[in-house]
Amino acid sequence: MNKKILIVDDEDGIRYSLRGILEDDGFEVSEAESGEKALSHLGEERPDLVFLDIWLPGMDGLEVLDRIKKEWDWLPVVMISGHGNIETAVSAIKKGAFDFIEKPLSLEKVVITAEKAVEFSRLQSENKALRTRIANEQPAKLTGKSDSIDSMREVIGQVAPTDAWVLITGENGTGKEIVARSIHSLSQRSDKPLVAVNCAAIPEELIESELFGHEKGAFTGAEKAQEGKFELADNGTLFLDEIGDMSLKTQAKILRILQEQRFERVGGRKTINVDVRVIAATNKDLFQEIKNGNFREDLYYRLKVFPLEVPPLRERSEDVPQLIAEFITRLNRQHGFKPLTFTDPALKVLTHYSWPGNVRELKNFVERMLIMFGGKEVGPEKLPPEIANGPRIERPETDHGQALSLPEGEVDFKKARADFEAQFLEAKLREYKGNVSKLAEAVGLERSSLYRKLKAYEIQVD
Ligand SMILES: Nc1ncnc2c1ncn2[C@@H]1O[C@H](COP(=O)(O)OP(=O)(O)OP(=O)(O)O)[C@@H](O)[C@H]1O
Numbered sequence: 001m002n003k004k005i006l007i008v009d010d011e012d013g014i015r016y017s018l019r020g021i022l023e024d025d026g027f028e029v030s031e032a033e034s035g036e037k038a039l040s041h042l043g044e045e046r047p048d049l050v051f052l053d054i055w056l057p058g059m060d061g062l063e064v065l066d067r068i069k070k071e072w073d074w075l076p077v078v079m080i081s082g083h084g085n086i087e088t089a090v091s092a093i094k095k096g097a098f099d100f101i102e103k104p105l106s107l108e109k110v111v112i113t114a115e116k117a118v119e120f121s122r123l124q125s126e127n128k129a130l131r132t133r134i135a136n137e138q139p140a141k142l143t144g145k146s147d148s149i150d151s152m153r154e155v156i157g158q159v160a161p162t163d164a165w166v167l168i169t170g171e172n173g174t175g176k177e178i179v180a181r182s183i184h185s186l187s188q189r190s191d192k193p194l195v196a197v198n199c200a201a202i203p204e205e206l207i208e209s210e211l212f213g214h215e216k217g218a219f220t221g222a223e224k225a226q227e228g229k230f231e232l233a234d235n236g237t238l239f240l241d242e243i244g245d246m247s248l249k250t251q252a253k254i255l256r257i258l259q260e261q262r263f264e265r266v267g268g269r270k271t272i273n274v275d276v277r278v279i280a281a282t283n284k285d286l287f288q289e290i291k292n293g294n295f296r297e298d299l300y301y302r303l304k305v306f307p308l309e310v311p312p313l314r315e316r317s318e319d320v321p322q323l324i325a326e327f328i329t330r331l332n333r334q335h336g337f338k339p340l341t342f343t344d345p346a347l348k349v350l351t352h353y354s355w356p357g358n359v360r361e362l363k364n365f366v367e368r369m370l371i372m373f374g375g376k377e378v379g380p381e382k383l384p385p386e387i388a389n390g391p392r393i394e395r396p397e398t399d400h401g402q403a404l405s406l407p408e409g410e411v412d413f414k415k416a417r418a419d420f421e422a423q424f425l426e427a428k429l430r431e432y433k434g435n436v437s438k439l440a441e442a443v444g445l446e447r448s449s450l451y452r453k454l455k456a457y458e459i460q461v462d
């Protein structure tokens with residue numbers, strides 16, 4: 001489809017020659033000889049670009065530009081400036097004009113500028129669409145198909161629409177924040193903000209003002225009044241991240257406010273009422289922290305209306321391949337890396353690795369591999385040593401009922417044989433539905449000796 005352009009100039013000659021040049025270049029051209037006419041034209045029809053004279057009778061070009069930027073801020077405007085009128089042209093650029101061309105008009109400059117402007121606005125709207133899509137997609141998407149992720153999704157779906165407070169626990173990098181965001185995005189508050197506060201990152205002396213805001217002059221440096229996170233989260237969700245790192249003093253203060261949903265700004269007297277839903281997260285064992293005297297028991301029970309535990313990645317290793325694929329796709333889209341594939345043996349090493357840093361470690365790993373090996377295939381030999389020789393899971397869930405795993409790094413023959421026997425008998429027993437007599441016959445052992453082995457390896461027989 002042809003791009004549309006509106007030419008606004010009171011001089012017939014200029015309109016005529018611009019029309020000629022631009023039509024030859026494939027634009028569909030309309031004209032207006034005054035600012036007023038241009039605005040009413042824009043009210044009815046939307047061009048892709050406007051060429052706008054600075055000197056116009058009646059409403060002048062800069063004023064028209066202001067109006068356009070107010071109502072149709074995405075519409076690129078190229079100013080037409082009289083000779084020796086550069087200063088005005090520059091101030092038009094400051095007001096948001098895309099560029100300017102000078103009279104007398106150079107044919108080449110007109111065409112180049114028009115094409116650049118149209119391309120710019122296309123990129124801008126594409127960018128905007130992408131950003132909205134990312135903002136909408138990112139938070140709610142939990143990748144993984146393990147039972148634990150499935151049941152987490154189910155629980156999230158149940159708790160999200162209620163207004164219940166949620167306490168999310170889990171090791172570093174397991175996805176606590178992404179869980180908090182998906183609860184918010186599935187809640188009735190989703191069109192209101194989710195305001196996150198990282199309790200560990202804010203120095204003690206600033207935390208009150210950060211949470212509750214302050215009035216002008218409340219303390220040295222408080223030059224103007226400032227809203228706190230509680231006010232910003234009104235009608236939305238307040239995400240108290242790393243709550244285990246909050247000092248006892250702040251805990252006491254916050255407990256009262258969380259219950260009453262009422263507070264005053266630092267240095268202020270007016271009581272402010274809010275309606276916030278609280279989601280808290282921590283990687284600490286709060287129960288232990290209570291025993292050690294670092295966390296208030298009453299606050300703990302207030303927060304923990306609905307506890308949600310995000311399991312470590314090593315307990316859902318079957319999610320590893322899907323997470324890797326997801327991060328490759330996402331990072332490619334964001335940074336334009338070349339695609340990367342891991343060979344099956346490499347994937348196996350990655351699935352057996354215990355990922356002490358959980359999903360965050362996995363994500364950083366994928367990014368590093370994309371930078372180093374984008375466009376290539378990665379086998380186990382290319383994996384970094386800390387992962388290839390790092391801590392491993394004995395038997396990932398993916399292995400159940402499939403291949404038996406070789407005990408990693410084991411050199412003692414007797415121990416290795418015992419490991420193998422245990423795995424073998426356990427798998428076979430399952431295959432024979434717990435029937436020891438049949439199993440004994442099948443594997444060629446005396447029934448009593450098979451029993452002894454099962455007992456020694458602590459394999460349950462029902
Ligand atoms: N199931 C998942 N699907 C997709 N991405 C995930 C998943 N879990 C975690 N991530 C990603 O991994 C990274 C770490 O997750 P997040 O920040 O939510 O973890 P966290 O538990 O809050 O970590 P920390 O304890 O260090 O604050 C983020 O980039 C997040 O988007």
Ligand SMILES: [Mg+2]
Pocket residue numbers: 176177241
């Ligand atoms: Mg976090």
